[in-house]
Amino acid sequence: xxxLPARRGASALPLVGLVVVLLALIPLGYVVYAVLAMGPxxxxxxxxxxxxxxxxxxxxxxxxxxxxxxxxxxxGCAFLVCRTDLRLRGWWHGLLxxxxxxxxxxxxxxxxSLTNDVQSYLGTVLVVSLSxxxxxxxxxxxxxxxxxxxxxxxxxxxxxxxxAAFFSAALPRLLPAVLGGALLVGLHVLAEFGALQxxxxxxxxxxxxxxxxSSFASDAGTALSGxxxxxxxxxxxxxxxxxGSRRVDRVGKGxxxxxxxxxLGWRTVPVLGLLTGLTVLALGVPLYSLAHWLRVGSSTAFPxxxxxxxxxxxxGLALGxxxxxxxxxxxxxxxxxxxxxxxxxxxxxxxxTANSLPGIVVALALVTVSIRYAPSVYQTVPVLLLAxxxxxxxxALVSVRSSLEQAPPLLDDxxxxxxLSAWRTFLxxxxxxxAPGVGAGLALVFLAVSTELTATLLLSPIGTTTLATEFWxxxxxxxxxxxxxxxxxxxxxxxxxxxxxxxxxxxxxxx
Amino acid sequence: xxxxxxxxxxLVAVAAAALALPALAACGxxxxxxxxxxxxxxxxxxxxxxxxxxxxxxxGIEVKLRNGSDLELANQLVAEGKAxxxxxxxxxxxxxxxxxxxxxxxxxxxxxxxxxxxxxxxPADGHWTGFAGRSTVLVYNKxxxxxxxxxxxxxxxxxxKWKGKVSFxxxxxxxxxxxxxxxxxxxxxxxxxxxEGIKANGTTYKGNNVVLQSVNAGEVATGIIYHxxxxxxxxxxxxxxxxxxxxxxxxxDPGAFVSTSGAGVLENGKHGADAKKFVDYLTSKEGQQxxxxxxxxxxxxxxxxxxxxxxxxxxxxxPPSVGISDLDSxxxxxxMQDADLL
Numbered sequence: 001x002x003x004l005p006a007r008r009g010a011s012a013l014p015l016v017g018l019v020v021v022l023l024a025l026i027p028l029g030y031v032v033y034a035v036l037a038m039g040p041x042x043x044x045x046x047x048x049x050x051x052x053x054x055x056x057x058x059x060x061x062x063x064x065x066x067x068x069x070x071x072x073x074x075x076g077c078a079f080l081v082c083r084t085d086l087r088l089r090g091w092w093h094g095l096l097x098x099x100x101x102x103x104x105x106x107x108x109x110x111x112x113s114l115t116n117d118v119q120s121y122l123g124t125v126l127v128v129s130l131s132x133x134x135x136x137x138x139x140x141x142x143x144x145x146x147x148x149x150x151x152x153x154x155x156x157x158x159x160x161x162x163x164a165a166f167f168s169a170a171l172p173r174l175l176p177a178v179l180g181g182a183l184l185v186g187l188h189v190l191a192e193f194g195a196l197q198x199x200x201x202x203x204x205x206x207x208x209x210x211x212x213x214s215s216f217a218s219d220a221g222t223a224l225s226g227x228x229x230x231x232x233x234x235x236x237x238x239x240x241x242x243x244g245s246r247r248v249d250r251v252g253k254g255x256x257x258x259x260x261x262x263x264l265g266w267r268t269v270p271v272l273g274l275l276t277g278l279t280v281l282a283l284g285v286p287l288y289s290l291a292h293w294l295r296v297g298s299s300t301a302f303p304x305x306x307x308x309x310x311x312x313x314x315x316g317l318a319l320g321x322x323x324x325x326x327x328x329x330x331x332x333x334x335x336x337x338x339x340x341x342x343x344x345x346x347x348x349x350x351x352x353t354a355n356s357l358p359g360i361v362v363a364l365a366l367v368t369v370s371i372r373y374a375p376s377v378y379q380t381v382p383v384l385l386l387a388x389x390x391x392x393x394x395x396a397l398v399s400v401r402s403s404l405e406q407a408p409p410l411l412d413d414x415x416x417x418x419x420l421s422a423w424r425t426f427l428x429x430x431x432x433x434x435a436p437g438v439g440a441g442l443a444l445v446f447l448a449v450s451t452e453l454t455a456t457l458l459l460s461p462i463g464t465t466t467l468a469t470e471f472w473x474x475x476x477x478x479x480x481x482x483x484x485x486x487x488x489x490x491x492x493x494x495x496x497x498x499x500x501x502x503x504x505x506x507x508x509x510x511x
Numbered sequence: 512x513x514x515x516x517x518x519x520x521x522l523v524a525v526a527a528a529a530l531a532l533p534a535l536a537a538c539g540x541x542x543x544x545x546x547x548x549x550x551x552x553x554x555x556x557x558x559x560x561x562x563x564x565x566x567x568x569x570x571g572i573e574v575k576l577r578n579g580s581d582l583e584l585a586n587q588l589v590a591e592g593k594a595x596x597x598x599x600x601x602x603x604x605x606x607x608x609x610x611x612x613x614x615x616x617x618x619x620x621x622x623x624x625x626x627x628x629x630x631x632x633x634p635a636d637g638h639w640t641g642f643a644g645r646s647t648v649l650v651y652n653k654x655x656x657x658x659x660x661x662x663x664x665x666x667x668x669x670x671x672k673w674k675g676k677v678s679f680x681x682x683x684x685x686x687x688x689x690x691x692x693x694x695x696x697x698x699x700x701x702x703x704x705x706x707e708g709i710k711a712n713g714t715t716y717k718g719n720n721v722v723l724q725s726v727n728a729g730e731v732a733t734g735i736i737y738h739x740x741x742x743x744x745x746x747x748x749x750x751x752x753x754x755x756x757x758x759x760x761x762x763x764d765p766g767a768f769v770s771t772s773g774a775g776v777l778e779n780g781k782h783g784a785d786a787k788k789f790v791d792y793l794t795s796k797e798g799q800q801x802x803x804x805x806x807x808x809x810x811x812x813x814x815x816x817x818x819x820x821x822x823x824x825x826x827x828x829x830p831p832s833v834g835i836s837d838l839d840s841x842x843x844x845x846x847m848q849d850a851d852l853l
Contacts, residue, residue, distance in 0.1 A: 051851035116730055197717045206717065210682030210853055213582045214844045218589075220853075296748055360583070367590045375594055458587055462549060462577045462596075473556055473578065481747065 669708020
């Protein structure tokens with residue numbers, strides 16, 4: 001997409017980054033414009049009421065608990081799989097990553113059709129965390145696998161116990177992965193719509209949809225999303241402060257020796273119990289519900305043509321969306337890691353901010369802008385892909401960024417000193433070093449696009465149906481049976497990306 | 512850190528192919544679609560799809576549907592303004608029609624189309640028309656409420672004795688149409704008091720189907736919904752409606768309000784004549800028969816084609832007389848925001 005002449009060199013990259021961020025900021029501009037157009041009196045009346053306080057409380061409580069629980073689950077499972085003598089670790093690793101293939105709203109549908117008790121604060125925290133914890137588990141596993149024993153052994157030789165050594169020597173090196181995962185979870189909670197709608201838990205995002213579903217209240221919805229942007233900026237600041245200015249790259253492979261695995265001994269049984277329980281809750285429940293509805297619903301039908309065309313457009317859009325998002329994320333990630341500074345940090349954070357907006361705000365912003373300034377591409381695939389890229393840029397950024405951070409800039413410098421231009425260095429050295437991160441980012445964005453609802457509804461070429469939109473329209477008109485085949489295909493379509501993500505970080509002790 | 516040129520090259524190839532794929536798929540439709548009538552459809556997809564197919568078979572005019580919800584599509588039409596590619600707009604309730612009409616985007620319909628529908632179910636200016644109806648009902652859990660204890664009026668649900676026993680879906684266009692009915696019949700002060708009462712008494716859910724399911728499961732005793740959710744679930748498997756029953760208020764009570772699904776032709780559409788033919792077909796005997804025979808179980812509004820089926824007959828509903836143009840949705844949203852329901 002961003003094809004540049006090879007000789008443009010160093011000056012082109014910051015420019016590309018700037019263009020990317022400007023595109024990503026279109027929805028934010030739309031929100032700011034709407035807020036300004038509203039006037040202070042109306043804005044005050046809209047925001048200063050108990051309902052907004054309730055939404056703020058709901059959103060923050062959900063975010064805090066979900067981030068805490070996903071970090072606990074993600075870190076704990078990663079530790080068990082990578083650092084203990086757990087048997088069948090590869091198998092457990094696959095199972096622990098597998099919930100990524102079950103979209104959060106399909107998981108919620110499964111839970112809600114099993115018991116209404118999950119329609120509560122704790123239920124929502126549980127179900128949402130079960131869907132999101134792989135976002136922490138996978139990067140932490142990846143980081144744990146690449147850690148070697150030396151730093152911890154040094155700590156132990158200085159008199160620390162095994163646990164203290166882990167905390168003081170290993171955990172700081174895991175921090176970027178934990179924070180990156182936690183940030184993704186936090187952003188997801190801010191933007192989650194489908195799952196929370198089914199779980200009957202109100203946050204800003206569901207309330208914004210509510211406003212948009214009320215006649216004459218679209219300005220209110222847009223203004224409310226301003227609050228969401230502020231929350232997002234807070235989240236980003238917290239993550240930035242936690243990250244600090246630490247660098248974690250290194251040259252060479254080190255000794256490659258891995259820490260001794262911890263013997264589980266009598267703890268094997270409870271650990272196996274915990275992991276089995278988690279798998280049953282995160283995978284068993286939604287899959288059981290799907291099977292139930294396939295069997296029971298009298299509206300269950302297998303309209304082969306419709307299913308195939310929805311599957312084809314879902315996969316096509318998700319691949320295209322992933323490719324464009326990655327093309328936009330790479331120059332930005334490079335700027336942030338290799339040209340550290342206020343400007344690049346602001347650019348990167350700006351790209352995240354745009355993502356905190358619900359799909360409907362992003363979609364309506366692009367409706368407004370494209371029909372005015374580029375009517376010929378309105379409701380065509382490119383604009384839809386752009387919407388995906390704006391929505392999911394952070395997923396790609398987080399992945400590329402973390403693997404770029406592990407790649408030493410020294411190699412770039414060597415390439416430059418051997419006479420390669422900056423742009424060629426980027427293509428021939430840097431890009432190859434970050435290939436694993438690119439793969440992970442592509443897979444994450446693929447999963448996100450395949451489950452996206454609103455932007456797809458508003459911006460897709462007419463007549464386009466995706467698995468997610470069909471699932472949603474059927475499940476919201478009480479045709480659970482008819483919805484089930486789409487959900488099953490949605491899960492199946494997500495399997496390759498999930499396998500790819502889980503195989504990227506293999507806990508097998510091969511090093 | 513091992514570089515993987517081959518993997519990367521494969522990745523780039525896949526990405527490039529992926530970018531090209533949807534574009535190709537989109538072109539697949541080709542130029543022959545250019546003459547198709549573009550319908551922004553917020554009504555049930557399967558229903559309108561069936562009508563559109565029959566219409567195409569009869570007239571040879573192609574129809575393309577963009578599906579969404581009432582106000583999602585109404586907001587989109589407003590954002591698109593005169594550049595909109597839409598020719599026809601169909602909704603489940605009338606407030607979304609009013610929103611689009613308030614921006615002067617509709618072209619008045621022909622008298623032959625309008626005359627088929629009773630005047631109560633279309634605006635006097637003829638800018639659009641109703642084509643299907645949905646009756647407000649109170650669904651109740653048979654184990655939790657005795658038939659004799661049912662309220663005689665929808666407004667009774669604001670009474671403290673119903674505390675913890677009411678549910679509804681305030682963010683949906685469906686419920687807002689009902690509130691608009693209450694406002695038109697009882698005035699602002701009474702509506703405000705009613706909203707505050709049911710907010711205090713009630714549990715809110717997202718979607719009428721969820722309200723139905725919760726009442727049936729015994730989470731809450733009663734719920735305000737439209738009739739067809741219950742009937743349709745009965746036809747599905749009964750999973751969400753076997754332990755519940757419907758209470759029709761009748762007596763011209765606000766709780767017997769019939770909400771109108773609307774159809775209009777957009778002034779700036781590129782296929783104006785064909786668009787009018789489509790809306791005309793929708794209200795015709797043939798079009799209404801398709802609605803009556805479908806899974807939708809909504810009431811047909813053309814008196815020549817009654818719904819039939821095992822649904823309380825339209826003639827027995829005793830709805831209050833609410834002029835469709837009297838529905839003040841703007842005020843409804845304000846009142847609901849004031850009551851902290853939105």
